[in-house]
Amino acid sequence: MLDKNGIAKRIAKEVKDGYYVNLGIGIPTLVANFVRDDISVEFQSENGVLGMGPFPFAGEEDADIINAGKQTITTLPGASFFDSATSFGMIRGKHVDLTILGAMEVAENGDIANWKIPGKMVKGMGGAMDLVASAENIIVAMMHTNRAGASKLLKQCSLPLTGVGCVKKVVTNLAVLEVTGEGFELVERAPGVSVAQIEEVTEGTLVINGEIPEMEL
Amino acid sequence: MLDKNGIAKRIAKEVKDGYYVNLGIGIPTLVANFVRDDISVEFQSENGVLGMGPFPFAGEEDADIINAGKQTITTLPGASFFDSATSFGMIRGKHVDLTILGAMEVAENGDIANWKIPGKMVKGMGGAMDLVASAENIIVAMMHTNRAGASKLLKQCSLPLTGVGCVKKVVTNLAVLEVTGEGFELVERAPGVSVAQIEEVTEGTLVINGEIPEMEL
Amino acid sequence: MIRKKVDNVQEALEGIQSGMTLMLGGFGLCGIPENAISELVRLGVEDLTCISNNAGVDDFGLGLLLQKHQVKKMISSYVGENDEFERQMLSGELDVELTPQGTLAEKCRAAQAGFPAFFTPAGYGTEVAEGKEIREFNGKMYVLEEAFAADFSFVKAWKGDEAGNLIFKGTARNFNPCMCGAAKITVAEVEELVPAGQLDPNEIHIPGIFVQRIFQGTNYEKRIEQRTVRERL
Amino acid sequence: MIRKKVDNVQEALEGIQSGMTLMLGGFGLCGIPENAISELVRLGVEDLTCISNNAGVDDFGLGLLLQKHQVKKMISSYVGENDEFERQMLSGELDVELTPQGTLAEKCRAAQAGFPAFFTPAGYGTEVAEGKEIREFNGKMYVLEEAFAADFSFVKAWKGDEAGNLIFKGTARNFNPCMCGAAKITVAEVEELVPAGQLDPNEIHIPGIFVQRIFQGTNYEKRIEQRTVRERL
Numbered sequence: 001m002l003d004k005n006g007i008a009k010r011i012a013k014e015v016k017d018g019y020y021v022n023l024g025i026g027i028p029t030l031v032a033n034f035v036r037d038d039i040s041v042e043f044q045s046e047n048g049v050l051g052m053g054p055f056p057f058a059g060e061e062d063a064d065i066i067n068a069g070k071q072t073i074t075t076l077p078g079a080s081f082f083d084s085a086t087s088f089g090m091i092r093g094k095h096v097d098l099t100i101l102g103a104m105e106v107a108e109n110g111d112i113a114n115w116k117i118p119g120k121m122v123k124g125m126g127g128a129m130d131l132v133a134s135a136e137n138i139i140v141a142m143m144h145t146n147r148a149g150a151s152k153l154l155k156q157c158s159l160p161l162t163g164v165g166c167v168k169k170v171v172t173n174l175a176v177l178e179v180t181g182e183g184f185e186l187v188e189r190a191p192g193v194s195v196a197q198i199e200e201v202t203e204g205t206l207v208i209n210g211e212i213p214e215m216e217l
Numbered sequence: 218m219l220d221k222n223g224i225a226k227r228i229a230k231e232v233k234d235g236y237y238v239n240l241g242i243g244i245p246t247l248v249a250n251f252v253r254d255d256i257s258v259e260f261q262s263e264n265g266v267l268g269m270g271p272f273p274f275a276g277e278e279d280a281d282i283i284n285a286g287k288q289t290i291t292t293l294p295g296a297s298f299f300d301s302a303t304s305f306g307m308i309r310g311k312h313v314d315l316t317i318l319g320a321m322e323v324a325e326n327g328d329i330a331n332w333k334i335p336g337k338m339v340k341g342m343g344g345a346m347d348l349v350a351s352a353e354n355i356i357v358a359m360m361h362t363n364r365a366g367a368s369k370l371l372k373q374c375s376l377p378l379t380g381v382g383c384v385k386k387v388v389t390n391l392a393v394l395e396v397t398g399e400g401f402e403l404v405e406r407a408p409g410v411s412v413a414q415i416e417e418v419t420e421g422t423l424v425i426n427g428e429i430p431e432m433e434l
Numbered sequence: 435m436i437r438k439k440v441d442n443v444q445e446a447l448e449g450i451q452s453g454m455t456l457m458l459g460g461f462g463l464c465g466i467p468e469n470a471i472s473e474l475v476r477l478g479v480e481d482l483t484c485i486s487n488n489a490g491v492d493d494f495g496l497g498l499l500l501q502k503h504q505v506k507k508m509i510s511s512y513v514g515e516n517d518e519f520e521r522q523m524l525s526g527e528l529d530v531e532l533t534p535q536g537t538l539a540e541k542c543r544a545a546q547a548g549f550p551a552f553f554t555p556a557g558y559g560t561e562v563a564e565g566k567e568i569r570e571f572n573g574k575m576y577v578l579e580e581a582f583a584a585d586f587s588f589v590k591a592w593k594g595d596e597a598g599n600l601i602f603k604g605t606a607r608n609f610n611p612c613m614c615g616a617a618k619i620t621v622a623e624v625e626e627l628v629p630a631g632q633l634d635p636n637e638i639h640i641p642g643i644f645v646q647r648i649f650q651g652t653n654y655e656k657r658i659e660q661r662t663v664r665e666r667l
Numbered sequence: 668m669i670r671k672k673v674d675n676v677q678e679a680l681e682g683i684q685s686g687m688t689l690m691l692g693g694f695g696l697c698g699i700p701e702n703a704i705s706e707l708v709r710l711g712v713e714d715l716t717c718i719s720n721n722a723g724v725d726d727f728g729l730g731l732l733l734q735k736h737q738v739k740k741m742i743s744s745y746v747g748e749n750d751e752f753e754r755q756m757l758s759g760e761l762d763v764e765l766t767p768q769g770t771l772a773e774k775c776r777a778a779q780a781g782f783p784a785f786f787t788p789a790g791y792g793t794e795v796a797e798g799k800e801i802r803e804f805n806g807k808m809y810v811l812e813e814a815f816a817a818d819f820s821f822v823k824a825w826k827g828d829e830a831g832n833l834i835f836k837g838t839a840r841n842f843n844p845c846m847c848g849a850a851k852i853t854v855a856e857v858e859e860l861v862p863a864g865q866l867d868p869n870e871i872h873i874p875g876i877f878v879q880r881i882f883q884g885t886n887y888e889k890r891i892e893q894r895t896v897r898e899r900l
Contacts, residue, residue: 018669020876040669042830042876046535047461048605050874051668051830058663063464063656064592064604070462070515071662077864078668078830080874081604083611083639084461084487085543085780088536092554092781095848095876111559115532122523122532124512129562130536133555134781164559235436237643257436259597259643263768264694265838267641268435268597275896280697280889281825281837287695287748288895294631295435295597297641298837300844300872301694301720302547302776305769309548309787312615312643328792332765339756339765341745346795347769350788351548381792540782549773550804552785571783571813580804603869636836637870 024101027141046127051079099135108204113159132163144172151203188215241318263344268296316352325400325421330376349380361389368420405432438598457587458486465606470588511535544581545616587617594624598642615644623651671831690820691719698839703821744768777814778849820850827857831875848877856884
């Protein structure tokens with residue numbers, strides 16, 4: 001079973017040379033730490049920066065340079081700043097190659113919900129609705145179950161949607177799954193996790209074709 | 218009767234303190250020469266400059282700094298450069314206070330034609346269609362008649378339109394006219410020009426209320 | 435040069451009234467018009483509709499206006515990190531219109547640039563699209579969104595000149611440029627106000643034509659919401 | 668940093684074919700991609716559809732492509748100052764789609780930013796609006812215009828870096844930024860190409876994400892169309 005860093009490490013393998021990548025708040029932010037350093041990648045943050053670098057050293061924080069999670073950041077050579085309309089022009093115009101974000105629920109048809117629990121909690125969609133409606137390559141990073149132990153991979157989302165039919169791949173603490181026309185196709189198991197364990201906590205249709213390899217990290 | 222500079226001089230009186238002004242090619246460009254220097258005005262050129270100054274001295278021309286008439290220009294303190302989408306954002310968003318442009322024909326309902334003579338001549342509309350569709354304050358600068366001696370102030374335009382019902386005022390070599398619901402209301406006569414002379418070359422409805430003063434330049 | 439400089443925040447906010455719709459720049463606490471917000475609190479204007487990506491934190495930024503119940507309605511994309519905002523929203527005290535962030539930015543830009551409406555894919559198939567026109571272009575579904583209409587726009591820039599030209603710094607740029615010229619009156623506060631002619635015309639982010647009033651701001655706190663650092667090895 | 672630098676104009680135009688739709692920046696002869704145009708002439712590709720505000724003059728800029736009859740269709744706002752263009756258009760040899768200048772710019776920007784269509788007042792009531800959807804918003808009439816779709820976009824900038832970031836100079840900016848990222852492949856030629864990190868991230872007009880290939884241009888003529896000067900008193 002993976003922890004949050006493990007999920008991030010596995011997703012980092014999906015980041016290819018030449019990709020512009022948008023990382024959501026939470027687990028996705030950790031992905032940057034695990035991308036191979038022999039490939040060229042630029043991270044975009046929708047509040048208006050391309051070419052994000054690591055967090056600053058203590059004492060070097062600049063209140064005017066943050067990421068979409070409101071964390072202080074640095075920039076790398078080749079970086080640029082721009083306004084919010086231009087930033088979402090990049091996203092909507094499909095110039096960003098890969099979007100990685102968290103979710104509360106994912107449905108087997110690719111629907112995603114991650115911004116609201118009616119009557120209880122409303123964080124707002126932030127940039128997520130623009131991202132999922134625009135990106136062609138969307139990976140969800142999340143735990144396989146919620147705090148109550150219920151599956152987050154469902155036949156249908158029960159919460160208000162963020163986007164429809166958009167998720168292509170899900171990486172959880174237990175597995176890597178691809179969203180196909182038939183449901184969640186199990187592609188890889190987390191180290192030490194059995195297919196039966198994954199079946200038990202996957203409410204949506206789970207498609208299992210042949211032997212499922214354990215993921216390599 | 219006025220010459221081109223005279224028309225420009227009369228129109229310059231319509232330019233008020235604090236106005237952003239867009240000047241079309243031809244007579245309108247001359248208006249800048251006659252604006253009172255005790256008022257603050259900025260000239261916008263739709264190819265991407267605000268705060269245009271006079272033409273450069275010989276030897277100081279810069280190929281990268283031109284106006285919409287492709288003439289070399291200079292800029293004044295407070296000037297800015299921007300792209301074409303932003304430029305027309307200024308125009309469409311009604312941030313430009315006054316637009317002065319030429320015309321082949323103006324109709325008594327405010328329609329204007331200035332970009333095409335079917336089968337004979339096509340210059341293109343350039344920025345004129347955006348300007349006339351957006352601006353709330355449009356003055357046409359033109360000769361009262363065409364080269365053949367025919368009136369350019371008509372009941373209806375015969376040429377393909379640039380915009381509908383948009384012209385508010387027309388200044389010609391003979392007169393100043395306002396476009397009202399009733400037609401062209403004669404407001405001022407050019408020096409030495411009689412009402413009868415104006416009537417003779419105005420094909421559209423000419424509204425004459427009381428004594429018409431001669432213009433002061 | 436058309437002079438936009440006013441002497442202070444009081445003069446800059448002249449004409450502001452209860453019941454108005456305001457745009458406020460900033461992302462989280464980054465690039466917010468701190469001086470204008472303080473003055474809105476001091477003036478005590480009420481029943482405001484505020485268009486702003488976030489609503490600050492409990493005790494800073496727009497959170498100050500929420501605390502004093504001066505806000506009737508918020509139009510934002512993200513509520514997180516503000517307990518009082520979430521509480522007022524869930525209790526129904528505050529009317530909240532949640533809007534996708536890119537749509538929020540473009541509804542500002544549409545108002546600035548004279549577009550009444552545009553089609554965007556964001557929110558298709560979600561409750562955000564309810565009651566809105568949906569149309570297919572090239573096999574993809576889009577939602578028709580309309581431009582905002584606001585009375586005042588408050589933005590914060592790094593440098594500005596007396597002609598109203600603005601330059602922003604880093605990610606403090608965010609929504610600020612999109613909101614310039616998007617309301618009837620745009621008020622810009624800047625960290626450094628210089629005479630016209632001192633900014634390079636080539637480096638200006640927002641031309642002065644989009645700004646009606648500009649003033650030199652004071653006492654910027656520039657609070658950091660999530661101070662995050664790495665270890666020196 | 669994602670490297671966009673290519674060694675020369677030949678490499679930059681790899682994949683160009685007859686029948687393609689091209690965007691070309693510039694206003695008159697100001698800010699045109701001189702190197703790319705020369706190479707298009709040399710390659711002799713034909714049946715091109717060119718989106719460009721103007722079509723150069725008879726013997727320079729896009730006029731060179733017109734002379735050699737490489738262009739099947741022009742999408743422009745202004746034809747004046749080019750006799751060969753006007754002749755080919757009036758004779759029917761050349762298909763011309765005249766588009767209001769602001770609409771032309773926004774159809775590029777819409778393609779760049781993923782908007783399929785937008786409403787603009789320009790052209791309402793004229794032949795430009797024929798066959799297009801008309802709609803009223805707040806008592807004013809608007810025309811629905813769609814985003815362009817192009818194969819290559821050729822732009823000219825002043826400075827650029829190896830990451831594809833661009834800075835334009837003066838009014839040579841014009842349509843160039845709007846066309847970046849508005850075609851499948853954007854090719855930028857610059858007067859000065861520097862390593863990544865040498866341009867201030869705050870001063871970049873177009874981020875490198877909108878550019879696929881960048882090269883150092885050569886032998887810029889930068890011809891002036893209407894040299895206009897005033898007398899020294």
